[in-house]
Amino acid sequence: MHDLGNKKQKDKEETMSAKHNLIFLGPPGVGKGTIADLISSDTGLIHISTGEIFRNEIKNRTALGIKAEKYVTSGGLVPDNIVAELVCARLAKNDCDNGFIFDGFPRTLPQADIVEKVLSEMGRAVDLVISLEANEELLIQRLTARLTCKKCGINFNKLFAPPKNEGVCDKCGGELYQRVDDSLETALDRIEVYKKETAPLIDYYKKKELLASVSSEQKINKIVQEVMKVIS
Numbered sequence: 001m002h003d004l005g006n007k008k009q010k011d012k013e014e015t016m017s018a019k020h021n022l023i024f025l026g027p028p029g030v031g032k033g034t035i036a037d038l039i040s041s042d043t044g045l046i047h048i049s050t051g052e053i054f055r056n057e058i059k060n061r062t063a064l065g066i067k068a069e070k071y072v073t074s075g076g077l078v079p080d081n082i083v084a085e086l087v088c089a090r091l092a093k094n095d096c097d098n099g100f101i102f103d104g105f106p107r108t109l110p111q112a113d114i115v116e117k118v119l120s121e122m123g124r125a126v127d128l129v130i131s132l133e134a135n136e137e138l139l140i141q142r143l144t145a146r147l148t149c150k151k152c153g154i155n156f157n158k159l160f161a162p163p164k165n166e167g168v169c170d171k172c173g174g175e176l177y178q179r180v181d182d183s184l185e186t187a188l189d190r191i192e193v194y195k196k197e198t199a200p201l202i203d204y205y206k207k208k209e210l211l212a213s214v215s216s217e218q219k220i221n222k223i224v225q226e227v228m229k230v231i232s
């Protein structure tokens with residue numbers, strides 16, 4: 001009995017010491033969203049995707065959603081202050097108390113400063129930044145193989161994360177299609193923007209000793225295993 005009690009206590013301590021507040025960083029096409037989803041179901045950490053927040057706020061016609069929509073529909077990037085407001089509102093919900101995974105945010109150095117400020121006001125901090133890495137050729141292959149659900153907007157990938165049934169969304173049964181902006185030209189553009197605006201975050205978090213690199217040039221289950229290892 002006694003031993004069992006000790007073991008339980010020990011398990012609990014191990015859970016407590018695990019990393020809870022995570023950022024997934026990486027170029028477009030590296031699989032951040034897919035991996036974050038899988039880690040989220042394994043750990044219960046809440047997956048916070050800025051893309052998904054935008055879609056929800058826009059769908060629900062909130063004041064912030066209406067502001068964000070102007071940028072999204074014109075193909076522009078949503079300004080840092082609006083992104084920050086949306087993310088803060090999401091973080092304040094109770095389900096994030098045990099931890100979260102940011103995917104697609106922060107995207108720039110100013111956004112990283114916002115994250116630090118917002119979290120410290122909540123008495124929290126980023127525990128670990130997972131940098132997912134893959135060579136450019138593979139990124140382009142994956143970016144141009146993306147499939148999007150017409151109904152719920154989630155993404156699949158012909159190469160990386162195919163749907164269970166061809167052409168059909170696993171989540172809602174909606175029809176999958178290839179977005180016009182998933183062309184080679186757009187893929188190259190997105191990678192360039194990433195290099196210029198987001199890649200500096202790798203050094204930023206390295207200096208803070210928060211960075212762990214994981215190769216995305218392997219099977220999904222291997223990537224998930226490696227990420228689980230670095231966060232536990």
Ligand SMILES: [Zn+2]
Nearest residue numbers: 149152169172
């Ligand atoms: Zn769907």
